[in-house]
Amino acid sequence: MKVAEQLGCLEEMGVALIRTKVTAAIAAAATVCGLAACGGSTPQPTAKATGTGTAKVGGVMTIGSATGIDLLNPVLQTTAWDQVLFSLLWNGLVTTGKDGKLQPDLASSWSASADQKSWTFQLRPGVKFSNGKALTPADVVSTLAYYQNPNTATEQKNNVAQIAAVKPSGSNAVVFTLKAPNAVFPSSISRLKIVDMAALSGMEKNPAVTGPFKVKEFVADDHLTLVRNPSYFGSPAKLDSIKIVKSPDSSAALTALQSGDLDALWSVPLSQVAAIQANPKLAAVKPSVIGQYVSWEVDTTQAPFNNVKARQALAYAIDQKSILSAAYSGQGSVSTTNDPLANNNPNYGGNLTDYTYNLDKAKALFAQAGVNAGSTLTWWGVANQYPEWNISAQILQASLKKIGINLKIQNTDISSWPSRFYPAGKSFPGLIIPNFQSYTSDASDEFQFMLHGRCECNWNNDQFDALYKSALATADPAGQKALWQKAQELINQQAPIFVPVQFATVTATKSSVVGLWVDSAGNPHLEDAGFTG
Amino acid sequence: MAESGTISVPTAARRRRVTLRIPPISVLLLLIIVLMCVFAPLVTPFGPNDVDPAHPFAAASGQHWLGTDELGRDLLTRLLYGGRLSLTVCAGSVVIAFLIGTIWGVSAAERRGFVEEILMRTADVTMAIPQILFALVCVAAFGASLLSLTVITGLLLAPTSARMARSVTIQETSLDYYSAGIAYGAGKIRLLTREVFPNILPALASQAVINAASAMILEASLSFVGLGVQPPQMSWGVLLQQGYGFLYNDPTYAVAPAVLILVTVFCLNLAANRLGSTRHRKVVRP
Numbered sequence: 001m002k003v004a005e006q007l008g009c010l011e012e013m014g015v016a017l018i019r020t021k022v023t024a025a026i027a028a029a030a031t032v033c034g035l036a037a038c039g040g041s042t043p044q045p046t047a048k049a050t051g052t053g054t055a056k057v058g059g060v061m062t063i064g065s066a067t068g069i070d071l072l073n074p075v076l077q078t079t080a081w082d083q084v085l086f087s088l089l090w091n092g093l094v095t096t097g098k099d100g101k102l103q104p105d106l107a108s109s110w111s112a113s114a115d116q117k118s119w120t121f122q123l124r125p126g127v128k129f130s131n132g133k134a135l136t137p138a139d140v141v142s143t144l145a146y147y148q149n150p151n152t153a154t155e156q157k158n159n160v161a162q163i164a165a166v167k168p169s170g171s172n173a174v175v176f177t178l179k180a181p182n183a184v185f186p187s188s189i190s191r192l193k194i195v196d197m198a199a200l201s202g203m204e205k206n207p208a209v210t211g212p213f214k215v216k217e218f219v220a221d222d223h224l225t226l227v228r229n230p231s232y233f234g235s236p237a238k239l240d241s242i243k244i245v246k247s248p249d250s251s252a253a254l255t256a257l258q259s260g261d262l263d264a265l266w267s268v269p270l271s272q273v274a275a276i277q278a279n280p281k282l283a284a285v286k287p288s289v290i291g292q293y294v295s296w297e298v299d300t301t302q303a304p305f306n307n308v309k310a311r312q313a314l315a316y317a318i319d320q321k322s323i324l325s326a327a328y329s330g331q332g333s334v335s336t337t338n339d340p341l342a343n344n345n346p347n348y349g350g351n352l353t354d355y356t357y358n359l360d361k362a363k364a365l366f367a368q369a370g371v372n373a374g375s376t377l378t379w380w381g382v383a384n385q386y387p388e389w390n391i392s393a394q395i396l397q398a399s400l401k402k403i404g405i406n407l408k409i410q411n412t413d414i415s416s417w418p419s420r421f422y423p424a425g426k427s428f429p430g431l432i433i434p435n436f437q438s439y440t441s442d443a444s445d446e447f448q449f450m451l452h453g454r455c456e457c458n459w460n461n462d463q464f465d466a467l468y469k470s471a472l473a474t475a476d477p478a479g480q481k482a483l484w485q486k487a488q489e490l491i492n493q494q495a496p497i498f499v500p501v502q503f504a505t506v507t508a509t510k511s512s513v514v515g516l517w518v519d520s521a522g523n524p525h526l527e528d529a530g531f532t533g
Numbered sequence: 534m535a536e537s538g539t540i541s542v543p544t545a546a547r548r549r550r551v552t553l554r555i556p557p558i559s560v561l562l563l564l565i566i567v568l569m570c571v572f573a574p575l576v577t578p579f580g581p582n583d584v585d586p587a588h589p590f591a592a593a594s595g596q597h598w599l600g601t602d603e604l605g606r607d608l609l610t611r612l613l614y615g616g617r618l619s620l621t622v623c624a625g626s627v628v629i630a631f632l633i634g635t636i637w638g639v640s641a642a643e644r645r646g647f648v649e650e651i652l653m654r655t656a657d658v659t660m661a662i663p664q665i666l667f668a669l670v671c672v673a674a675f676g677a678s679l680l681s682l683t684v685i686t687g688l689l690l691a692p693t694s695a696r697m698a699r700s701v702t703i704q705e706t707s708l709d710y711y712s713a714g715i716a717y718g719a720g721k722i723r724l725l726t727r728e729v730f731p732n733i734l735p736a737l738a739s740q741a742v743i744n745a746a747s748a749m750i751l752e753a754s755l756s757f758v759g760l761g762v763q764p765p766q767m768s769w770g771v772l773l774q775q776g777y778g779f780l781y782n783d784p785t786y787a788v789a790p791a792v793l794i795l796v797t798v799f800c801l802n803l804a805a806n807r808l809g810s811t812r813h814r815k816v817v818r819p
Contacts, residue, residue: 394584
């Protein structure tokens, strides 16, 4: 393979990797809403929003990030930061509100057949794209066909794969036929945004949108200027305009926020959150329930980690508290049960083993698995990005050293990083791969990563897949929760991945900003944002 | 060779005069930095990887003169031990560049013609490649370790040494004593090693000091993008990179290694200037 091809592939892999995690998270969030709509809702904590005052009408808000926006097409969205546009430009059939519950969006109502395999959505009347075209069921059908096209590189592949057919029903409804029952189907499609397929060619310059804002100017990977969309079907946006700009790096972005050049900043370095909270002119906005979790992966099919005792030993050797404190600056929560779900997640629970840091247990279990003093494991991380990974590696290195196990830390550039373990199915014996997953707080979303063929850890567990499928098909919230807890018990005992902490992507704002909130996947919502009067 | 003996006597005398002077501040500073790094275990009671998570970012105190980092490790200790590695990479790469560059340049100057063209155009092409880019590719290919960093940096600096070696060798071999030596039937290798090399050594030494400064910056740059040595090893570049992430929490963390890199490079450049001017004075004096 030529160098250019190789680099291209690697880059693609890296992007796809991040995309996969983020996408899965998004789909999960939608699940929560689906439950609500079906009358079987799981209570969700409310997301935190900025300020308590009322936003005045007017003003231009500038929000920055160290990441740029590469493209506008919501179907092809590639990075977590691109998702900031989801609630500003686009609409799906359903959406997730500040309270974490599913809300009507382009669909005014929906219902399921008794077997949970057929879902009918009534479209909201009078919705128009910004180019003047009226929304019809045909737009939903054609957009879904676009998502399902094998040539469409979308994050939503897993969520649209369950759909067997989409057909218009009458003049104002669409019917989805699923391959298998899914009681939380509406939430699983809340991240699918409906586009005007006839205007696809102009998508990256002046897209036809249905959201509260429309595009005024877009320079890829640099800046995007949005202005209020007068044809939006909902309450008009408070702000006249939103500027989304890219900063050279997170430190420069933070300086811009402090100097007043930015009104808000996405993904604040975690080490700076405490300083922002202490600054009366600034505010830090975080989700109430965290959907992002650290996931260290090992190859569960290769020695030594094909032995469950070795995996449990590693779980005991992780000093979660020090990692949360030093690497994540205390911005998150410790997971002593090695659980993707945060302790305050409504579906958290089960008969779970406590993996609180214990080197004696780690040493004994490692010995039973044949990992003795003098053995060497390798940390395969990324250079110059995710400093929290490198700090975590050093903490783990110091812990393992105390029981005589060496941890060799290898950090490589991000383009070559995935080649050792991605996609799932690759063999990487003895490597520990740091990573993180961004999902909504819904269990169906957060556990997607553990399904067959998804996790690079190669833990393809039929029992887990069956539990997941059963939980999706169970409309009764209590019954569903019981199944999610069984799934957690399985993850807890098998330790296919390692979850030292759950953490939040924090958005910082000026204290004059009100109405901005952050969902469980860490995405800021500016659709109702404004400035105090 | 009686002729060369008479030439080298006044040069040696001048060299003695120079070394008898009080060393310049730049050299004294360098000496202090090197000695503190070499004798780090005597300077500080802490180990460079003694983790104390209970006291992250501790302020400067009598116990921790520069405070602690995010894992409670003593910053001064890590700076001193990190300096060992930075200086090792620096010295090792300078030696590699000196050896390869000298053979490369002297060979080109001695053989001239087609061989010289090939050798020097190769040097030109090598120097045209952006150093950081080349180093990044090499580190990605061969891994980040003390050895690979030293070799890569040495190879990158070798062409500059080769250019200098060629230039001064041509200058030296054009002198009468060299022609006379050849006329008397002396072997070229013997002339080059016994007579020419001692005379071009000051120029090569000057270039080596400049290379040392370049090596220091190159190592710091690679480390800053995360491709330097990996934990538990550390260098000034690694500490700078780690400290940059905590610039708002503890500016000392990033500033201290930056200052050390700056001072060291500045002193090396001053020393190189001094060596160069000394050599220049030797040439112009009657």
